[in-house]
Amino acid sequence: MKRSWQILALLLVLMLVVSSCSPAPAGDDPAEPAGEEPAEEGGEEATEPADEDAVVFVAQGSDAVTLDPHGQNDQASSRVRVQMFDTLLMQTKDLEYVPLLATEWTQVDDLTIEFKLREGVKWHNGEDFTADDVVYSLRRAIESPSVGQIVNMINPDKIEKVDDLTVRVGTDEPFGPLLAHLSHPAISMVNEKAVTDAGDNVDITPVGTGPYKLKNWARGDYVELERNDDYWGEPAKTKYITFRNVSENANRTIELETGGVHIAYDIAPNDVSKIEDNADLTLVRDANFSTTYIGFNASKEPFDKPEVRQAINHAVNMDEIVEAVYFGVGNKAAGPLGSNVAFANQDLEPYEYNPELAKEMLAEAGYPDGFDLVIWTNDNQVRQDIAEIVQNQLQQIGINASMEVLEWGSYLANTAAGEHDMFILGWTTVTGDADYGLYALFHSSQFGDAGNRTFYKNDRVDELLDIGRTSVVEADRAAAYQEVQEIIREDAPWIFTWNGEDLVGTSNKISGFELHPAGHYRLHNVVLGQ
Amino acid sequence: MAKNVATASASAPVVADKKRNQWKEVWRRLKQNKMAMLGLGILVFMVIIALSADLLFPKGFDDQMISRRFQLPNSEYWFGTDNLGRGILDRMVHGARVSLSIGLFAVTISIVFGGLLGAMAGFYGGKVDNIIMRSLDVLLAIPSILLAISIVSALGGGLFNVMLAVGISSIPGYARIVRASVITLKGQEFIEAARAIGASDKRIILRHIIPNALAPIIVQGTLGVAGAILSAAGLSFIGLGLAPPNPEWGAMLSGGRQFIRDHWPMTLFPGLAIMITIFALNLLGDGLRDALDPKLRN
Numbered sequence: 001m002k003r004s005w006q007i008l009a010l011l012l013v014l015m016l017v018v019s020s021c022s023p024a025p026a027g028d029d030p031a032e033p034a035g036e037e038p039a040e041e042g043g044e045e046a047t048e049p050a051d052e053d054a055v056v057f058v059a060q061g062s063d064a065v066t067l068d069p070h071g072q073n074d075q076a077s078s079r080v081r082v083q084m085f086d087t088l089l090m091q092t093k094d095l096e097y098v099p100l101l102a103t104e105w106t107q108v109d110d111l112t113i114e115f116k117l118r119e120g121v122k123w124h125n126g127e128d129f130t131a132d133d134v135v136y137s138l139r140r141a142i143e144s145p146s147v148g149q150i151v152n153m154i155n156p157d158k159i160e161k162v163d164d165l166t167v168r169v170g171t172d173e174p175f176g177p178l179l180a181h182l183s184h185p186a187i188s189m190v191n192e193k194a195v196t197d198a199g200d201n202v203d204i205t206p207v208g209t210g211p212y213k214l215k216n217w218a219r220g221d222y223v224e225l226e227r228n229d230d231y232w233g234e235p236a237k238t239k240y241i242t243f244r245n246v247s248e249n250a251n252r253t254i255e256l257e258t259g260g261v262h263i264a265y266d267i268a269p270n271d272v273s274k275i276e277d278n279a280d281l282t283l284v285r286d287a288n289f290s291t292t293y294i295g296f297n298a299s300k301e302p303f304d305k306p307e308v309r310q311a312i313n314h315a316v317n318m319d320e321i322v323e324a325v326y327f328g329v330g331n332k333a334a335g336p337l338g339s340n341v342a343f344a345n346q347d348l349e350p351y352e353y354n355p356e357l358a359k360e361m362l363a364e365a366g367y368p369d370g371f372d373l374v375i376w377t378n379d380n381q382v383r384q385d386i387a388e389i390v391q392n393q394l395q396q397i398g399i400n401a402s403m404e405v406l407e408w409g410s411y412l413a414n415t416a417a418g419e420h421d422m423f424i425l426g427w428t429t430v431t432g433d434a435d436y437g438l439y440a441l442f443h444s445s446q447f448g449d450a451g452n453r454t455f456y457k458n459d460r461v462d463e464l465l466d467i468g469r470t471s472v473v474e475a476d477r478a479a480a481y482q483e484v485q486e487i488i489r490e491d492a493p494w495i496f497t498w499n500g501e502d503l504v505g506t507s508n509k510i511s512g513f514e515l516h517p518a519g520h521y522r523l524h525n526v527v528l529g530q
Numbered sequence: 531m532a533k534n535v536a537t538a539s540a541s542a543p544v545v546a547d548k549k550r551n552q553w554k555e556v557w558r559r560l561k562q563n564k565m566a567m568l569g570l571g572i573l574v575f576m577v578i579i580a581l582s583a584d585l586l587f588p589k590g591f592d593d594q595m596i597s598r599r600f601q602l603p604n605s606e607y608w609f610g611t612d613n614l615g616r617g618i619l620d621r622m623v624h625g626a627r628v629s630l631s632i633g634l635f636a637v638t639i640s641i642v643f644g645g646l647l648g649a650m651a652g653f654y655g656g657k658v659d660n661i662i663m664r665s666l667d668v669l670l671a672i673p674s675i676l677l678a679i680s681i682v683s684a685l686g687g688g689l690f691n692v693m694l695a696v697g698i699s700s701i702p703g704y705a706r707i708v709r710a711s712v713i714t715l716k717g718q719e720f721i722e723a724a725r726a727i728g729a730s731d732k733r734i735i736l737r738h739i740i741p742n743a744l745a746p747i748i749v750q751g752t753l754g755v756a757g758a759i760l761s762a763a764g765l766s767f768i769g770l771g772l773a774p775p776n777p778e779w780g781a782m783l784s785g786g787r788q789f790i791r792d793h794w795p796m797t798l799f800p801g802l803a804i805m806i807t808i809f810a811l812n813l814l815g816d817g818l819r820d821a822l823d824p825k826l827r828n
Contacts, residue, residue: 249788270792324596324614379769381788388614388775392594404773407683 085188370398566817639697644704652712
């Protein structure tokens with residue numbers, strides 16, 4: 001008897017503990033801002049004037065993996081690194097090229113571009129930025145297993161220093177989107193001496209030329225950045241920026257609401273209205289370069305038949321998925337590229353939801369009674385929700401679908417090995433150029449790990465993708481990409497699902513925050529007001 | 531339970547009579563324990579509901595309709611609907627089958643294997659004991675939930691693998707309990723007597739030692755079902771359990787997590803179901819311990 005009551009009491013206590021289990025209790029966390037007055041809890045900075053030691057707190061869903069730009073190419077790391085490192089040039093949100101470390105560039109011939117470098121740029125360690133750094137950085141990037149594929153069309157032997165402030169970069173074949181690839185934040189410039197000195201610690205000793213430098217990194221928890229006062233451009237407006245790792249979506253929103261952070265990345269779609277309805281907060285949203293798709297295994301029966309793939313496209317009510325899973329955020333996809341990507345075909349129509357037609361098409365393809373299939377997904381709530389809805393809808397046209405959740409590593413390995421029927425994955429066209437969003441995913445030379453996990457092969461598609469990639473004439477590229485998107489839409493190696501939208505919540509005290517469709521936002525113009 | 535034993539051993543009236551009295555006595559004492567009876571009542575209720583799920587809740591667990599999602603409890607959907615418009619109660623009832631069977635089978639696995647290994651170790655002693663118990667110590671050194679996670683990650687999800695993982699991870703506990711009781715029993719006169727009239731080892735273990743070592747196993751098993759349900763819910767919560775749309779309680783809880791501020795029924799009801807079941811099992815387990823303990827006999 002007595003034991004039972006003890007257990008009951010214990011259970012109640014446990015419930016209380018679990019229910020109050022938000023990420024880090026205020027005060028315990030060194031990175032915790034003091035809401036209204038950040039100066040109050042700042043410790044060593046507490047004596048300085050409030051505007052001078054302003055700290056902007058940013059929450060994102062995971063911590064950086066490495067601060068070496070040529071290390072992992074993950075979004076969380078990228079978002080921190082882009083504050084500390086510069087690329088030669090960058091793309092604005094409208095995909096215009098603007099100079100960063102290179103001030104101008106000229107196409108010398110079909111294979112070579114010459115870059116004039118900016119004068120008077122200093123590394124965080126005090127060294128001068130020169131052409132040698134560019135040569136070193138590009139070669140290092142090409143050799144990197146994580147980011148090499150972004151620039152491996154460049155021949156390392158054709159990266160030449162012309163003089164201290166001039167570099168030529170050459171490819172073996174003409175490569176149309178080369179500037180877009182050099183704008184990729186993973187192709188940031190690094191300092192040779194710093195990298196060599198750091199040795200195995202290169203992950204945690206970033207030395208760049210950017211507006212911020214590293215102050216402190218508590219792995220798994222937060223990264224503190226400090227303004228680089230020797231920045232070559234206009235110095236950053238806020239002295240300190242701290243990136244906090246708040247993995248739970250709901251907690252990120254709560255942190256924003258309670259003033260724990262000033263900017264929260266990746267707001268969950270179901271929290272949109274909470275931020276929009278809050279007078280103290282602003283939701284910044286815009287279409288990004290990401291797309292989510294459900295891929296077929298086109299090398300496997302019955303998915304090798306385009307009719308079957310088209311039928312399934314007709315059988316899935318994508319409007320319902322966008323509404324149920326994404327709460328109306330983003331857009332239903334019509335083809336393989338979002339409409340904001342360069343060379344996206346704006347005339348594609350999404351597949352119409354028509355289960356009757358789908359049934360007829362299945363019958364014509366020789367499957368009047370449907371068949372069994374398994375939809376694979378990784379442990380990602382959004383993808384699981386999509387899979388649940390799709391398997392339910394496929395049942396209505398007689399396809400007996402089930403789903404299986406795989407751990408991320410084996411998910412990637414098994415889809416690369418072609419053991420799947422259908423799978424759900426995403427892709428971000430970071431460079432904003434059609435080549436990045438199509439070549440790896442649909443070219444038959446890219447089967448498996450390289451990106452084409454649908455094992456889709458169409459000779460005409462290969463040919464057009466090659467033209468788009470190797471031509472340096474805009475009009476030729478445009479024509480090739482228009483056609484290739486029509487073919488892909490028709491052949492349907494995917495169920496075209498969803499084009500993403502960036503959702504960032506900011507406190508109204510913040511000004512100067514701007515989105516970028518590639519997902520890494522530069523924060524040097526952000527100001528924290530009162 | 532008493533009834534089962536009685537019918538099963540009806541062919542051997544003399545033994546049966548004695549046994550029936552013994553179990554009757556336990557049942558009588560258990561009945562006096564109101565909390566234990568409450569626990570038993572809750573469990574019986576849940577089992578009946580789970581068994582008749584198709585009859586009582588014919589909508590099934592995957593009846594999606596986006597237009598009716600996020601309903602609060604109402605006359606048609608007593609516990610409201612989830613993010614895909616499925617009745618939460620419908621899913622929970624069908625999920626009860628999964629959760630309860632995981633609990634039962636996982637514990638069966640651990641009792642059978644743990645019991646056999648423990649009995650062998652305790653009975654033979656020496657090298658056999660050393661080999662078995664040291665191997666189990668290796669298992670014991672790994673926290674059981676961690677072990678379960680590793681097993682599921684290696685084998686993949688699915689009902690059977692989850693049962694297996696949870697079952698295997700608690701084998702060492704049962705082995706130790708059985709071994710301890712066997713060592714105590716082994717020295718007693720009735721075993722010596724059995725040996726003296728030429729009974730084989732197998733017969734002594736199966737007919738004399740195991741029945742007498744049953745009491746602590748029953749108690750541990752009842753509590754173990756609670757632990758197993760909780761472990762399975764935990765595995766599902768972190769995405770290693772059954773594949774959706776199967777309505778495992780832990781998975782439902784996890785799925786509702788992102789809507790905890792918008793739609794409380796998705797987390798509250800599955801959470802309550804887990805809590806009440808565990809609580810009922812603990813009450814019953816405690817009651818059984820008291821009822822089976824010879825020292826507490828009135």
